[in-house]
Amino acid sequence: MVEDASPRLREVAAALTPFTGRAQVVGLTGSPGVGKSTSTSVLVGALRKQGKRVGVLAVDPSSPFSGGALLGDRVRMQEHATDNGVFIRSMATRGHLGGLSWATPQALRVLDAAGCDIVLIETVGVGQSEIEIVSLADTTVVLLAPGMGDGIQAAKAGILEVADLFVVNKADRDGADQTVRELRYMLSLGDRKGHDESGWKTPIVKTVAARGEGVDELVVALDEHRQWLERSGERDRRRQARAEAEIEAIILAQMRSRIGDVRGSGTSLPQVAKRVVAGELDPYSAADDLVETVAHRINDESGA
Numbered sequence: 001m002v003e004d005a006s007p008r009l010r011e012v013a014a015a016l017t018p019f020t021g022r023a024q025v026v027g028l029t030g031s032p033g034v035g036k037s038t039s040t041s042v043l044v045g046a047l048r049k050q051g052k053r054v055g056v057l058a059v060d061p062s063s064p065f066s067g068g069a070l071l072g073d074r075v076r077m078q079e080h081a082t083d084n085g086v087f088i089r090s091m092a093t094r095g096h097l098g099g100l101s102w103a104t105p106q107a108l109r110v111l112d113a114a115g116c117d118i119v120l121i122e123t124v125g126v127g128q129s130e131i132e133i134v135s136l137a138d139t140t141v142v143l144l145a146p147g148m149g150d151g152i153q154a155a156k157a158g159i160l161e162v163a164d165l166f167v168v169n170k171a172d173r174d175g176a177d178q179t180v181r182e183l184r185y186m187l188s189l190g191d192r193k194g195h196d197e198s199g200w201k202t203p204i205v206k207t208v209a210a211r212g213e214g215v216d217e218l219v220v221a222l223d224e225h226r227q228w229l230e231r232s233g234e235r236d237r238r239r240q241a242r243a244e245a246e247i248e249a250i251i252l253a254q255m256r257s258r259i260g261d262v263r264g265s266g267t268s269l270p271q272v273a274k275r276v277v278a279g280e281l282d283p284y285s286a287a288d289d290l291v292e293t294v295a296h297r298i299n300d301e302s303g304a
């Protein structure tokens with residue numbers, strides 16, 4: 001229903017709400033091929049050993065396919081496929097649904113209400129999706145690999161600020177310690193500028209995901225972050241911001257889908273635009289008229 005944007009989703013979301021808010025939402029992001037899926041899979045294994053129920057959303061913002069299109073991921077996740085304590089879904093969000101921001105929070109709500117203790121969201125770090133994952137996750141994990149110049153790139157892309165936790169994966173390769181040093185140095189610069197007044201010291205975990213090495217440390221770091229989020233009140237602050245963003249997205253989507261509606265009252269985007277072009281109306285007044293009309297329309301529809 002989430003993927004098809006079913007009209008009944010509204011009803012379902014309302015029914016699920018009392019059961020939500022329990023899962024720790026962990027976003028994993030990083031450049032293509034850095035080892036996100038491999039890490040996710042071994043993380044699932046480690047979390048299952050602790051008896052945790054785990055949800056996985058693999059979000060591919062560039063793929064027009066949905067419903068489990070990331071074949072590579074599915075193969076890698078195969079070992080968890082028959083485990084009732086694991087739910088895995090590949091989602092594609094560009095295309096008909098338009099953006100990570102729309103479908104992913106809904107899917108997240110479903111997994112949360114289904115009793116997942118932790119939900120892992122994997123997404124390729126391609127600019128916008130990094131920012132979007134941050135607004136979704138309680139804990140954002142940024143993965144890097146040695147020899148990709150990732151340390152420097154991370155600093156440039158503003159990733160240092162969004163990461164709660166760094167993973168330097170492929171530590172079996174040359175240059176892993178160098179990458180860790182670069183990161184540590186750049187994080188220390190951030191500290192001096194007062195970036196981290198909140199009291200969380202961003203850990204850097206070295207892993208060889210392909211061999212499962214370092215994963216226990218990663219699990220510990222994730223749990224420490226969860227505890228810190230609760231203690232510091234930061235979790236609630238982040239969730240407040242997340243809810244605000246979600247509500248805003250819904251409002252904007254509702255507005256956007258209706259401003260072009262030419263039925264009825266004669267106030268629609270093309271119509272007021274025509275009057276602006278003709279010099280009969282200024283764009284600000286046109287916007288005011290349109291917002292008012294759309295608000296009435298939304299009210300009428302939800303009242304009906």
Ligand SMILES: Nc1nc2c(ncn2[C@@H]2O[C@H](COP(=O)(O)OP(=O)(O)OP(=O)(O)O)[C@@H](O)[C@H]2O)c(=O)[nH]1
Nearest residue numbers: 031032033034035036037038124169170208209210
């Ligand atoms: N040497 C080495 N290779 C690894 C390690 N972890 C993963 N790989 C390999 O790196 C490749 C990419 O791993 P994935 O887990 O698919 O990476 P990803 O970040 O999910 O990739 P995309 O989803 O395509 O962005 C695979 O061939 C993995 O086997 C590691 O620790 N060491």
Ligand SMILES: [Mg+2]
Nearest residue numbers: 036037073122
């Ligand atoms: Mg992957």
